[in-house]
Structure formats: C-alpha cells, structure tokens
Amino acid sequence: MATFHYNPHISVDCVIFGFDDEKINILLIKRKQIDKKVYALPGDLVKKGEDLDVAAARILSELTGLSNVYQEQFKTFGSPDRIQDPADIEWLKSIREHPEARVITVGYNAIIKTNDFEIHASSFAEEVMWHPIEKPQKLAFDHNDIANTGWAMLREKIKREPIVAFNLLPKKFTLRQLQTLYEAIVGNELDKRNFRKRMLRNKFIVPLDEKEQNVSHKPAQYFAFDKEIYKEDFAKDQWFLF
Amino acid sequence: MATFHYNPHISVDCVIFGFDDEKINILLIKRKQIDKKVYALPGDLVKKGEDLDVAAARILSELTGLSNVYQEQFKTFGSPDRIQDPADIEWLKSIREHPEARVITVGYNAIIKTNDFEIHASSFAEEVMWHPIEKPQKLAFDHNDIANTGWAMLREKIKREPIVAFNLLPKKFTLRQLQTLYEAIVGNELDKRNFRKRMLRNKFIVPLDEKEQNVSHKPAQYFAFDKEIYKEDFAKDQWFLF
DNA sequence: ACAAAAGTGTTAGGCGTACACCCATGG
DNA sequence: CCATGGGTGTACGCCTAACACTTTTGT
Structure with missing residues (x-):
C-alpha cells in the first residue's frame, strides 16, 4: 500500500x-x-x-x-x-x-x-x-x-442559517413536511398553529398555486423557498429563529 | 536551532x-x-x-x-x-x-x-x-x-456562556463596569435602564452590602457574580442573552 | 358516513425598546 | 451650589405558548 x-x-x-x-x-x-x-x-x-x-x-x-x-x-x-x-x-x-x-x-x-x-x-x-x-x-x-x-x-x-434546512426538502413542499424536518432537527414535537405562524412570517416561503393530489384527506398547499428574498432578508439582518 | x-x-x-x-x-x-x-x-x-x-x-x-x-x-x-x-x-x-x-x-x-x-x-x-x-x-x-x-x-x-464575561471583572463590580464591558464586546452603546433590567433578572448577579467610596458622585452599589446560582440556572437551560 | 390530515384565531404573559428626571456625593 | 455619574418606571408593540374545531378529500 x-x-x-x-x-x-x-x-x-x-x-x-x-x-x-x-x-x-x-x-x-x-x-x-x-x-x-x-x-x-x-x-x-x-x-x-x-x-x-x-x-x-x-x-x-x-x-x-x-x-x-x-x-x-x-x-x-x-x-x-x-x-x-x-x-x-x-x-x-x-x-x-x-x-x-x-x-x-x-x-x-x-x-x-x-x-x-x-x-x-x-x-x-x-x-x-x-x-x-x-x-x-x-x-x-x-x-x-x-x-x-x-x-x-x-x-x-x-x-x-435556516437555508441549510431548505436544501433538505423538495422544491415544492408542504408545511407538514417542513415541520417534520424541524421536529427531526430539534428532537421534539412542535405546535402546528404556532409553527405555521412563525414560518409564514418569513416572506421567503412563498405559496404556490398548487395542492397535493390523490391524498385521502384535505390536500395541502405547496410552498417553495425563494432564495432571492431570503438573501435580501438576511442582508437586512433580519432573523428567523426556532 | x-x-x-x-x-x-x-x-x-x-x-x-x-x-x-x-x-x-x-x-x-x-x-x-x-x-x-x-x-x-x-x-x-x-x-x-x-x-x-x-x-x-x-x-x-x-x-x-x-x-x-x-x-x-x-x-x-x-x-x-x-x-x-x-x-x-x-x-x-x-x-x-x-x-x-x-x-x-x-x-x-x-x-x-x-x-x-x-x-x-x-x-x-x-x-x-x-x-x-x-x-x-x-x-x-x-x-x-x-x-x-x-x-x-x-x-x-x-x-x-456569559460566565466568560464575568471573568473580566473584579470580584466586586458595579453595573456601570459590567455595562462598559458589554459595550466593548458588542461594539455599541446600550441603554442604561434596559441594561440594568436585563442583568438584574439574572439571579446570579447578587447585590453586596457595599458601595463605592470616595467618588465625587452618588456611590454605586457593588455586585458579585455567584457561580453556584449561575450553574443551576444553566442546568435548567435558562438563558441570558444580549 | 367515516377516517385522516389540513387549516385557522384568540388570549395572556414575557420581553425588548424608547425615553427623562431626581439622588447622593465630593469639591 | 455645582458637576458627576447612580439610580429609577411606564407604555407600546411583538413574540411565544397554550389550546379545539371545521374543512376537504378518498374510500
């Protein structure tokens, strides 16, 4: 060798x-x-x-x-x-x-x-x-x-730097998927309503005109991560926290 | 050599x-x-x-x-x-x-x-x-x-881990000294009243029965850092933040 | 009609921020 | 009596956390 x-x-x-x-x-x-x-x-x-x-x-x-x-x-x-x-x-x-x-x-x-x-x-x-x-x-x-x-x-x-997390999701994702990811990272469960409120404050999470299909329950809205808005927000030193 | x-x-x-x-x-x-x-x-x-x-x-x-x-x-x-x-x-x-x-x-x-x-x-x-x-x-x-x-x-x-900061002060210190230190670390000025409120919430900063002497203004109260209380607080995952 | 997950609002308490005046001392 | 820095309280807005029901879809 x-x-x-x-x-x-x-x-x-x-x-x-x-x-x-x-x-x-x-x-x-x-x-x-x-x-x-x-x-x-x-x-x-x-x-x-x-x-x-x-x-x-x-x-x-x-x-x-x-x-x-x-x-x-x-x-x-x-x-x-x-x-x-x-x-x-x-x-x-x-x-x-x-x-x-x-x-x-x-x-x-x-x-x-x-x-x-x-x-x-x-x-x-x-x-x-x-x-x-x-x-x-x-x-x-x-x-x-x-x-x-x-x-x-x-x-x-x-x-x-939450951008790291968004690299772990598909381009279109539901808030449920995002929440599952966060729960896996922090190691405990999070409240659905509060989680959505916090996340949707972030303008870089943008709703799409598209929903889940062929699911046997109310279909969830898809969202996408907007890198440009994210960068602007972080340039302004705004923060998104757990 | x-x-x-x-x-x-x-x-x-x-x-x-x-x-x-x-x-x-x-x-x-x-x-x-x-x-x-x-x-x-x-x-x-x-x-x-x-x-x-x-x-x-x-x-x-x-x-x-x-x-x-x-x-x-x-x-x-x-x-x-x-x-x-x-x-x-x-x-x-x-x-x-x-x-x-x-x-x-x-x-x-x-x-x-x-x-x-x-x-x-x-x-x-x-x-x-x-x-x-x-x-x-x-x-x-x-x-x-x-x-x-x-x-x-x-x-x-x-x-x-704010304990690092307290190692930079004498055993007895005034809140003014503590604030000067914090201002040196963060690089800008802080509001006196708000700073005191935040600091005195921390039970590990304990007032002493002692004041400054021979100063040509109202003498300041001395405080000390209590390591034991600090450790308990941090065991409980409580936080003291900037 | 049922199961399953999506989606939604209010309240209470804590925290940060902004801001101005009186107090105690030495000289 | 003056200069110097010590010490104090309030109001507003924002965030967090706790908490339960209705909606939409497939089967």
Whole structure:
C-alpha cells in the first residue's frame, strides 16, 4: 500500500447527516477487519500538500461513493491519546505506514437528502449505512465525541442559517413536511398553529398555486423557498429563529 | 536551532484578547526580522506527540510570557496557499528547518484582564503589545483572517456562556463596569435602564452590602457574580442573552 | 358516513425598546 | 451650589405558548 504521499499526522473525519423525509441519520462505515464489526465515521489521512476541504471531499468519496457534498469544518481533535482501543490499534497497523504516529483529525460535517445520493462502500469500508441518530452506536477511536460535536454544531448552524434546512426538502413542499424536518432537527414535537405562524412570517416561503393530489384527506398547499428574498432578508439582518 | 522534535506540519496560533477596563485589545507580537516591522499573532509549530491544548499554552508562554491562560480551540486553517507574502517566506527560511513545508494551523482564543498579567517578549518575538481591536492592523500570513474569526467566535461564545464575561471583572463590580464591558464586546452603546433590567433578572448577579467610596458622585452599589446560582440556572437551560 | 390530515384565531404573559428626571456625593 | 455619574418606571408593540374545531378529500 503506497502511503508515502500521505501526511502521517493529519486526518479528516466526515460527519455526514442525511434526512430521509422522516428522521435524521448519520453516515457510518463498517471497517474491513476480520472477525470484528467496528463502525466508524468515514475518515482518513490527508495527502501532502492537499487542501483540507479537498481532502474531506476525496475521503468521503473514496469510502462511501458520495460526491458533491458541501462539507464544512467544525472542529479539530488533537488529543495525543485519541487512540486507545486495541481493536483500533490493530486496525491501524494493518493499514498505515506509520501506525503509531500521533494524528490530529479535522472534523467536517454536512447534511443532505438521503434520496439524492447513492452510497456504496469502497476502499477500507466494507459497508456504508445510514444510521438513525437517535439510536446510540459505539464507534471507533473518539468518533462518538466527534459525531456528537458535529451534530451539535450543525444544529447551531441551522438556527443561524435556516437555508441549510431548505436544501433538505423538495422544491415544492408542504408545511407538514417542513415541520417534520424541524421536529427531526430539534428532537421534539412542535405546535402546528404556532409553527405555521412563525414560518409564514418569513416572506421567503412563498405559496404556490398548487395542492397535493390523490391524498385521502384535505390536500395541502405547496410552498417553495425563494432564495432571492431570503438573501435580501438576511442582508437586512433580519432573523428567523426556532 | 534544534527543531527536529517539531512536527513540521502542525502549528498553533493564539488569538488572545485583553480587557483593560475600557476596551478590548488583541495580543500581537513583532517579529525579529531585520529592517522590517511585521506584526503577527503569537504562534509556532507543535511538537511531536504534544497535545494541541498544551502546545497552545507553551507557545503563548514562550513568545509573550503569558501563562495560565485558558485558551480554547476555535478553528483550523488549512489552505495550502496560506503563505504568500515574500516577507513571510523570508522569515520562515530564517527560522524553520523545513520552511517550505505545508502547515495547517489550529486557532486558539481566550480573553483575559490585561491587568492580571504581565507580558514580555521572548524567543522570536521582538516586542509584545496589546493592540486595540477597533484599530485595523495588517498582520503576517493569514493572521488577519484568523484574528477576525477568533473574535467573531469568541463573541458568539460569550453570548451563549456569559460566565466568560464575568471573568473580566473584579470580584466586586458595579453595573456601570459590567455595562462598559458589554459595550466593548458588542461594539455599541446600550441603554442604561434596559441594561440594568436585563442583568438584574439574572439571579446570579447578587447585590453586596457595599458601595463605592470616595467618588465625587452618588456611590454605586457593588455586585458579585455567584457561580453556584449561575450553574443551576444553566442546568435548567435558562438563558441570558444580549 | 367515516377516517385522516389540513387549516385557522384568540388570549395572556414575557420581553425588548424608547425615553427623562431626581439622588447622593465630593469639591 | 455645582458637576458627576447612580439610580429609577411606564407604555407600546411583538413574540411565544397554550389550546379545539371545521374543512376537504378518498374510500
């Protein structure tokens, strides 16, 4: 395995969330490691001279097949004793040229619609899967810490920049869909009437002349997200909050 | 200069703010570089096997004499073209074993009372100074970007965790002092009556049986910050906001 | 006619903001 | 008695949160 062109000290871990129209999932890989099932975040060493953002895109793509995902850096993890579990050490020996090297890792996160992307395992990933965030799962290294931090910081970001949320919905969406998404993000239920009032105050959510069809109940109105109005509003430093 | 025990790829830059009872300043160093005045953030390479937090403390102390400052990581800067200015390149050649190496740098920030600490230049710092944040100053490398990001993220942090602000005041303080501090942080003036109302809602600001003395106006009441009440309040997820 | 989800309004309390005058002290 | 900064209250508008019934459609 030719690893001479890797920087042995710097890695990237990708904390990717996916919304499946119902709940939020996190993207995990299962390592190729005989007789053990170890789940981990997709992550690997950065190449010498490679930009961190570029490395994050490459690593995610190599392990999971996901490309064109806009990831953002959220924190760097640099404790020298990040690696302690014997299973992790064994695995590093099997794959790294300098398995004992001290590695600092830069966490990147992103959130996407699971339906818009196909995932398939490759490189040292034996499997890739979407795992519901509400079901705890033990991960390799300090990946539980990294994943939790990544989720907390993404939620903070969505509060400040709700545009992130609208990328998770189809172009036309109902208020029920929007509410389901918000409930998945905040982790609890919201009052329908108050939710609608708050949302419809935002002029960048525009009603369409179109309704649901073939539903066995009163059809819901479709809405769309208007990027231009959104940008103006945020230029004026107006806020839309949870 | 024996630099073999440094990791040539990882550095730390320290963005330290100081409150001098009036305004916020940033800690800068002037490099030892003949015939050029170059200001920069205190920063240097991390040692092999050194924890990032430990490195931040060491580097700050080596360059500026400041110790026991609780710094927090805020962002990692990893663009491969961070270094472009000929003056910066010349300087790296004079000091680094691998001056051409691609370096990613981890930004740390902190805010302290300038009066509680003494600064004195050492190592490759020729001078150390507190520079008012409202006066722009061109810095080496991408340090302007790092400093601005560090300040923005510290402000965000203070909003969420006001305890940071109370570390900048004496144990007994007047509401006027508290307001001056807040005005320095937010960068504009605040209404006295409204400020008091908001602050005194917080039960962790407790009035003392003591007033100012020897002032040529009505003496102000002293208050203190009660850490226990603060912790309870924040456990209950109550908020104190700007 | 029934089931299922859409859609709608009011009230009460808390919070932010704007704004002007009297008070206590030292000199 | 003057200068200086400390200390106080009210009114308005906006937001949040709690809460129940009618409407439209497919079956």
